[in-house]
Amino acid sequence: MLRFWEENQVYRKVKKRVWDERSSAPIFAFLEGPPTANGFMHVGHARGRTLKDVKLRYARMKGYRVWDQAGWDTQGLPVELEVEKKLGFKTKKDIERYGVERFVEECRRLVDYYIAHWVEASKRLGLWLDYEHAYETRHPRYIEAVWEFVKTAAAKGLLYEGRRVVPRCPRCGTALSSHEVAQGYQTVEDPSLYFKLPLEGLDNTYLIAWTTTPWTIIANEAAAVHPDEWYVFIAVGDEVWVVAEKRLKPFTEEVGVKDYIVIDRRKGSSLAGLRYRHPLLEEVPYHRSHEPPYHTVLTADWVSMEDGTGIVHVAPAHGPEDFELGRSHGIEAYTPLREDGYFGPEAGVFKGLWFEDANDKVAEVLKKKGLLVHLGKIVHEYPFCWRCGTRLFYYASRQWFIRISDEVRKKMVEAVDSMRWAPSWAVKRMRDWVENARDWCISRERYWGTPLPVWRCTRCGHWEVIGSLDELREKAVNPDEVPSDPHRPYIDRVRLRCPKCGGEMVREPFVLDVWMDSGVAHTAALRQYGWLHLWEKLYPYRWITEAADQTRGWFYTLLVTGIVWHGEKPYREVLLQGHVLDKEGKKMSKSKGNVVWALEWMKSHGADPMRLLLLSRAPWDSVNFDPDEVERYRSQLNTLWNTVRFADTYMELDKWSPAKAGEPRLEIEDKWLLYELHRAVKAVSEAIESDNMHHAVRAALDLVVEKISHTYIPLIRPRVWEEEMTESKNAAYKTLYTALRAAILLLAPLVPFTAEYLYQAFIKKYEPESTEETVHLEPWPKVPAELLDEEAWRAASQAIEAAEKVLALRTERRIKRRWPLPRAAIVPKQGAPSRQLLEQAATVLARLANIKNVEVSEQPPEWAEGADEIDLETIKVYVEARLDKETLLEGLAREVVRRAQVLRKQLDLPVDHVAEKLMVYAEGQLREAVEKHIDYIKREVRVKTVELLDEPPSGAKEWKVEGHRLAIKLQP
C-alpha cells in the first residue's frame, strides 16, 4: 500500500484535490508540534502521530480543506547535546576548541539524518502530512520570523535585559527557562543541614538556619526572618539558639534536642540588623571584607513557617528571592562558584570543588568548628537539566527576558478558558501554569540556535533589535558579512553603527531558547514558504495535540507568542496525550533498554495493528505497549478481511454488482444491519470529533466483528445459497456490500493501510466507475435516511437477543444447534413493534436459534405452560427448548446426511453427480430415523437408493452418533 501511495503520488493528489476542489469548504487547520530531530521515533511518538493522522484523515473525508503542514524542531540544546555525544565532548570548551563553525555543521548534518528517519518512519506509520513543505526551525526564513517576533515584543516593551538569578545547567553552560526547569524535576535525597550563625556581641548565641544545599553557605551574605512571626531564644546546654516559635517543636524533634529552656521571645522585626559572624569566615577569605548590611539579619515576608527554622540563610547569587532581597539592601550577588559548577580561587578551602561535592566539605568544616547542629536527609523534588540530567543550580547572570505582563497573563488565561480541552480537566492544569507564569528567560549561551537578534553598542550600551536579514543588511557597517543563513558564528561578525553615539554595535552572543523556535510555529511555518497570506485563514489553528508535559512546553510558548504577537490565542482545541509505557507499565528509557523503536517494529509487524493498540485507550491515559496485545488487534482486522472474502466469493460467483442491484425489497435483518451501520457511523464520527479515538476503535470493530460477521452473515447464509438470483439474495448482497463499504470507510482513518487495500481490491472491483483513486478521498459514509427503519431494528434486535438466550439454553441442555427446536412464540408487550415486523422478527429468531416454527400471538399459547420464557424490552418469547421424538429423528437423519456428504467429498464426486447406492448400518433411534426419513436422505445425499443393512458393510466408515453406532458406505 505504501508503494501504491508512493508510486501514484496519492498524497500529493489528495492534497491538491482537497484544496483545489473544495474552495468553499471550511478549513481544518492543524498545527504540527515539531518533533525534535535528535533521535529516532519510538512508539510513544508513534501514538501521538497516529492520533494526528486519525483526526486529519477523518477531516479530509468529511470534506474539510485540511491544513497538514509537517514541521521539524531542528535546533537548540537537544541537538547540540546529541552532537556532543557523538563527538565525545564533555564541555563547551571542547566545542570552542573544535570550532563553532564545524560544530554547527555537524548539527546540521545530524538534523538532516534524523529528519530523513522521521519522514520515513512517519510515512511507514501512515501519517499523511505535507512533508514536502515541512517547516524547519533552522531555515533562514523561519529564523527571520522568530526575529520578527522578538522585535515585536521589544516594540511592545516586553523585551528586557536583566541580571537575574536563573536556573543554570553547569554542564550545558547555559541558563534554562522556567518551563524547561519544570520538565526536569526529580525526586532525590539531599542533605538536610541545620547550622549556627554566631551572633556578634552576644556570647554563645546563635541563629539556627536550615538548608538543603549546604554548598550555598559559601556564598551566604545574610539571614532572613519573617517580620511578623515570633522567635524564641532557647538555652541548650551552654548555648543560646534562636528559632521561630512555630518551628520550635518540629525543629527540636528533628535534630533530637530534648532539654532546652525558652529564655526569651521576640518579634522577627526586632531581630533585624543583628550582625552575625559568617560561619565560613576563616575558610572563605573574601567574606572578611564584607561589612553590614552583609552578614546581618534582614526581614522578608516570604520566610516560611512550613519547614526549617524560620530563619533562612540568604545567598543572593543562588536564589531568586535571595537575589531580590539582597538587591533591595544593597547586597551584591557575590559567589566564588564559577558558571561551570566548580568553585574558583575565591572559595578558599573549597577551591576546585564541584558544587555538589562541596556539600560534604561544608558540613565537615562546620562540624569541626562546632557550628553544625544536625545533618540529616530529606527526600524532595529538585530540578535537573531536562536534556542532560545534570543537577541545576540558581546562578546570577545577565540574560534576556520576555516580560509576562499582567495584561498578557490575563489574555492568556482568557484564551485558555475559551479553548476546548480534551480531557476537560486539562484546562485546570494549563490555567494553573499560565496564572503563575513568570518572565521568560529566552537567552541561551549556546551555538546551534536562532541567534538573539539584539545588537548592542560597545561604547554607550544602547541596544536594538533587528527583525530581518534585509534590515540587517541595511544597517550593517559591513553588509558583505551578512550571511544568507543567519546562524552562528558568521552572524556574529556583523556590526552596526550606534544611532545614539556612533559607536560600534555587536551582537549579544546568545542564541534563543529552542522553545521560542517552535513557539512561533503558528506564523513562522508559513513565513518560511512565503505563505503569510494564508495566516488569516489558519489562525487560530483549529486543533493541536501533544503529550501532557507540553502544557509547560509548546502549548505554553505558542500561547505566549500568539498573545504577544497577534493578541489572539493561537489554537482552539487541544488534545492531551498520555505516555506509552512498556508492557509492565514502566516508563520506557534508553538506560533500561525497554524502548520500542517505531520504525523497526513496524517493519517487522506492520503499522495498522499497532495503530489500533495505540488508539485503544483514552488518548490522555498511558497505554502499555505489549506485543501480544498488538496481535489481538491483528486478529480483529483478520475478521474484516475474511468477511470481505466471504462477500467477494459469492458476489463474484453470481456476477453481482451494486450497479445492477437496483432497489430490492429489504428483509428485516437487512434493515437491522443498515440501522446498526447508521449507529456505528454516528458513534465513530462523534468519537473522533470529541477526541475519544478509543471509542471510535471500539465502535468500528464492533460493527465488523459483532454485527456483520457474527450476526448478519449467519442470518443471510440461506439467502446467499439460493440457486437463482432472487430478490431476497440481491437484497442481502446489496445490504452486505453497503455495510462492508461503509465499514471500510469508517476504518480508513484508523487503519489506513488495511482500508486502502480492501478498497482497492474489493470496492473498486465492484464499482470500477464510481470510486476514487484512494479510499481517503471518499466522502465519510452516511446511511440514507430512507433506509433507516428504527422499528424494524428494534424488532430484529430483540429477536437476536432472544436467539442468544436460546443458544445458551441449548448449550445448557446439550442440544446441538443443527437440531431444530420444535417451536417458539413471540408475544408482544406494551410498545411492541407492529405485527408485521414481529412476524419478520420471528424468522430471524427461527433462523439464528434454529427453531422450526416461531409464531406470533397476542396471548401465550397453550404449550407455553412449562416452556422457557424470555422476557425482553417489548416482547416476551416462549420457547420449547426440548426435542420431541419427531425432531429428534429428523435431527438424527441429518447427522446421517452430513456424514454421507463427507463420503461424497472423499470420493471427490461432482456436486451434481447422483450416486448409485448408500449402504447404511445404524442402531437404535438412529435406525428409526433412517427408516423414517429415507426419502429425505436420498434427496440430500443425491443417491439413487438407500439400503438399510443389519451388519456394517465392509469398507464402511464408522461413527458414534449420539451414542448410537453408525456405519455407511457410498457407491458412486
Added chain:
RNA sequence: GGGCCCGUAGCUCAGCCCGGUCAGAGCGCCCGGCUGAUAACCGGGAGGUCGGGGGUUCGAAUCCCCCCGGGCCCA
C-alpha cells in the same frame, strides 16, 4: 505541602460527566458447534467485595468525604 489522573474478571481495557435494564468487551482458559469465509468461521461457560471505609439516596462502579496503592504536575 498543594493540585490532577488512574485503581472494574487471569491480562488489556469500556462504562462513571447526565445515579436505576443481571457490571460489559477483547484476549487467555474450559466446553461445544460448523466443515459450502476452512492455514477460516461460530456458540456457550467459568471468573469480578467495580482499591478500602463512610455518607447522600427508595436505589451508587457512577455523586460527596476520608484512607490506601500507582503515576503525573506544581511549590
